[in-house]
Amino acid sequence: MSIKVGIFGYGNLGRGIESALAQNEDMELCAVFTRRDPDTLKIRTAGVPVCRAADVDSFKDKIDVMILCGGSATDLPVQTPALAKNFCVIDSFDTHARIPEHLAAVDAAAREGGHLAIISCGWDPGMFSLNRLYAGAILPDGKDYTFWGRGVSQGHSDAVRRIDGVLDAKQYTIPVKDALDAVRCGEAPELSTRQKHKRECFVVAAEGADKSRIEREIKEMPNYFADYDTTVHFISAEELMRDHGGIPHGGFVIRSGKTGFERENSHVIEYSLRLDSNPEFTASVIVAYARAAARMYGEGQRGCKTVLDVPPAYLSPKSREKLICELL
């Protein structure tokens, strides 16, 4: 029997979930829920209904796992606890500082409704968190580094677009190679914000706009750019569309640590991702954890979990015996 999945919210992430489900034969898309007029929304999977978000509760008992695809700022803090009362749910809440609060709200709702939830699933938080945990437990005498990129930051791109005279823009976060190399050597350097990442902006300016003023406003923008070395390129709208239409991302979690009675031996553990599509990869992680959520619920587990709580074997469609034979 396949795992019945609902998608709640159909943007980039929702579309990524839809295509990831098509790669997993043990899972089945049952319905897509939207706050838009369902008639205006065309999905890719034949025969699957598009429904009003307001009608979601009528699908109670028809869906094994509801995947929430809204934003962390305002959607998920409300939607995940609300839906956890009637469904097993999974989200990609990524406001790191507010995770404990979100976890508590979702846990209370899931326990009240007798369901299981997994929050903050994806690659950071998600696979990067897991790798920080494993590496830290193995090498307690060590130091962690996380680098992001090369990849598109939606928040920084939006910040540039808000500048007067900017028609459109795309911002890339890029790890500094010298910093990566120093960390990989096991040197455990202290690195400033500027030493770890640089930023590169591709900007379409309005005709007649003062480009040097725009460039200065970008480079001096507090929080977003002032602490980084930033490069600004002015390009045409056509070039932006042609060369910067994708949503690539990735990054590195590296821990170096010492072992031995004299701390005489160094070790470096590195996990890295190079992703053509940030939302599709995030969706692929979420779908694997949706499988785990269905299993854990089936075993009688309730409440809100995170990637740190899920036994790895639960992510795979293969039996434990097969995994032990083939992968261990």
Add this chain to the structure above:
Amino acid sequence: MSIKVGIFGYGNLGRGIESALAQNEDMELCAVFTRRDPDTLKIRTAGVPVCRAADVDSFKDKIDVMILCGGSATDLPVQTPALAKNFCVIDSFDTHARIPEHLAAVDAAAREGGHLAIISCGWDPGMFSLNRLYAGAILPDGKDYTFWGRGVSQGHSDAVRRIDGVLDAKQYTIPVKDALDAVRCGEAPELSTRQKHKRECFVVAAEGADKSRIEREIKEMPNYFADYDTTVHFISAEELMRDHGGIPHGGFVIRSGKTGFERENSHVIEYSLRLDSNPEFTASVIVAYARAAARMYGEGQRGCKTVLDVPPAYLSPKSREKLICELL
């Protein structure tokens, strides 16, 4: 209350366990067991008894987790099931093909005695297995690659030492850079044994030995060297001691895969290790899983587990709340 640990077998791995335990404040070394005369064995930790292996059962109920440090060929298939009747046990059994059989024997013994066991813990099997599992579950439409090295292979070094006229030798397994680069690009190439790894031998020959015959015998040795490009260097016993005394190792687990309705996006997940000391790193992994074993046993779990079954949070001495705040 700290977790009370016993070490069963005191070679390179046993010494690694002893030094790893010294880095983990919540764990305590209680006794070392040896098949040698205990009076001949000097350990590093003050106040800890060295006992006869034959007397181990008198420590029943005094030790939370017994860590087995014997070899996979003949020691562990006998010792792990035998000790699992009276202790929670953990081993690093690494004969991949015989893991299912070992698991069944240890599971039966552990259930009979009411204990918990974890087998095949370390980095391969171990962390590499975990990464193959996670990456495969996330990117079902993809291909896995494991590269080992640069590192010392004990089995290959021993094989060279058995050649007539060889006094001592050290063999390094080295991943081929072009193959690594092709895999990292997401090309998913088909790679032969020769294309993935090369081998390098440092050999001390007896005075007057025929070096060209030794070199030929190495390069033509079936299974060990014939399928690889092998380089042989003849050096002095002093050079071998000075430059090749360590036991470094490491490797790479890389999966590349496709997502999207048209398989239009590529992703690469890479996990790598660079280790100064293979036994000390293996020991560090085992000690983290010994902590997990004690917790799972405390929760009432019984029988034989693997790294694929253990919830990640159980490896860390930190509370779940702290992990969620700091790492997620």
